[in-house]
Amino acid sequence: MKNAQKGWDLAQIVFSLLFISLTIVACFWIVQPFILGFAWASMVVIATWPLMIKFQRLLWGKRSLAVITMTLLLILVFIIPVALLVNSLIENSGPLIAWLGSGHLQMPELQWMRSIPLVGRKLYSAYHNLVAGGGTALLAQVQPYIGRTTGFFFAQAGHFGRFMMHLGLMLLFSVLLYWRGEQVGQGIRHFAFRLASRRGDAAVLLAAQAIRAVALGVVVTALVQAVLGGIGLAISGIPFATILTVLMILSCLVQLGPLVVLVPAIIWLYWSGDTTWGTVLLVWSCVVGTLDNVLRPVLIRMGADLPMILILSGVIGGLIAFGMIGLFIGPVVLAISYRLVSVWVHEAPAPHEDPLAVVEELAEVDAESHQLKV
Known part of the structure; x- marks a missing residue:
């Protein structure tokens, strides 16, 4: 009996994994x-x-x-x-x-x-x-x-x-x-350190940087530009200014800017003969349209610089996956993943060999292995 207990108890391992899996699924079901x-x-x-x-x-x-x-x-x-x-x-x-x-x-x-x-x-x-x-x-x-x-x-x-x-x-x-922010943050760092030692702790800190970069550099900039643009639309007498403000928020989040909505509104004002308010909205649009060039770099430096294609994919994918809330959550998820993968990749040095030399070396190895098989 003692010898039988020295080996792996397969039944115990299977039931342990099954119990842990059921616990995780039940917890997820409750907090979903x-x-x-x-x-x-x-x-x-x-x-x-x-x-x-x-x-x-x-x-x-x-x-x-x-x-x-x-x-x-x-x-x-x-x-x-x-x-x-x-x-x-x-x-x-x-x-x-x-x-x-x-x-x-x-x-x-x-x-x-x-x-x-x-x-x-x-x-x-x-x-x-x-x-x-x-x-x-x-x-x-x-x-x-x-x-x-x-x-x-x-x-x-x-x-x-x-x-x-x-x-x-x-x-x-x-x-x-x-x-209880300090206690929650320390608990998350402790859990990550238990999972992956210093790598896990670094992953949590990088995730916080990515969240701050998206929230400050993308979401805040989009909201500021859209709200200011909406104020200009409302003052100029553009109908459905609120809906157009929502559209401006979406266009700013996907990095198209507020001018996608403001320029047609300016054209409509001039076309309808209201040149005074058209000129006012034109000047205001120039200010709002260039605001991100000043505001976004200042805010992004507080977090981490991220590719715009990643933000665009996160906004559209998050909207499709989670609805309106996905406009904010989607870019954050992709930003965290991007930061973690980027740091993991850069832990190893980049290859400096000539690509043609690498291809030739692989071809020689493949030819030698083929000759050995023959």
């Missing part, structure tokens, strides 16, 4: 409704933690006063504007589509199309036939191309109740993380 809210709160807290520490120093070292201040800032600066934007998007999407299909949409004649060599008359004729039907015909022609996309965005915004629930969870978890 809170995962997105907690991830969102983690990103917000990590990005704003230095600000909270400054408030704590100013408020006589009282953590409770600093937490209350940060909670009020989150409500006033983040939660209320986002909730109002989503709510306005839901309320105004129906009237906007009805207006497009009501026949009141008037398009310019574009007489200059006739002067285009070879294809000018055909282009003008096709465009004139399309415009002749008014907004209904135009919407019917465009709908096959943008119908699914528009419906997708409105459907995502339509989950207003779930989105507000995640906002509430984000606020609750943010308060808890602000209150």
Whole structure:
């Protein structure tokens, strides 16, 4: 019996793994409704933690006063504007589509199309036939191309109740993380160190840098540009300014900038004869459009520099995977993965050999192995 106990107990290993797997699945099942809210709160807290520490120093070292201040800032600066934007998007999407299909949409004649060599008359004729039907015909022609996309965005915004629930969870978890941030951070670092020693600890710190870089350099810049652009649209009298502000947030997050929305609004003002407000919006758009060149580098230096293609993929993929919350979570996940993989790759020196020499060496080895087989 003693000899039998010296070897590996296969049954014990199998049942142990099975029990651990069932425990992990059960825990995930229980906390699944809170995962997105907690991830969102983690990103917000990590990005704003230095600000909270400054408030704590100013408020006589009282953590409770600093937490209350940060909670009020989150409500006033983040939660209320986002909730109002989503709510306005839901309320105004129906009237906007009805207006497009009501026949009141008037398009310019574009007489200059006739002067285009070879294809000018055909282009003008096709465009004139399309415009002749008014907004209904135009919407019917465009709908096959943008119908699914528009419906997708409105459907995502339509989950207003779930989105507000995640906002509430984000606020609750943010308060808890602000209150016990040091203990939570130390616990995560301890767990990572237990898993992978110093590599695990470094991975946690790099993940925090990536989160701060995305939150400050991308999300904050996009929100500032979009809000300022929305203020300009509202003051200039552009209809559906709130929906256009939401579109500006999306365009800024995917690094297209606010001018994608502002330039058509300027053209519409001049076309409608309101040159005064058109000029005002033009000047304001120049300021808003160039703001990211000053704001983003300053904020990104607080975190880590990241490729724009990674941010673009994270925003689009996160929106598809998680809905509106994915706009913020998607870039963070990809940024963390990118930073970890980048550090792991650079632990080894880059190859300096001539690529042709490496290929020839591999070909010789392959030929020798083939001769040995023969």
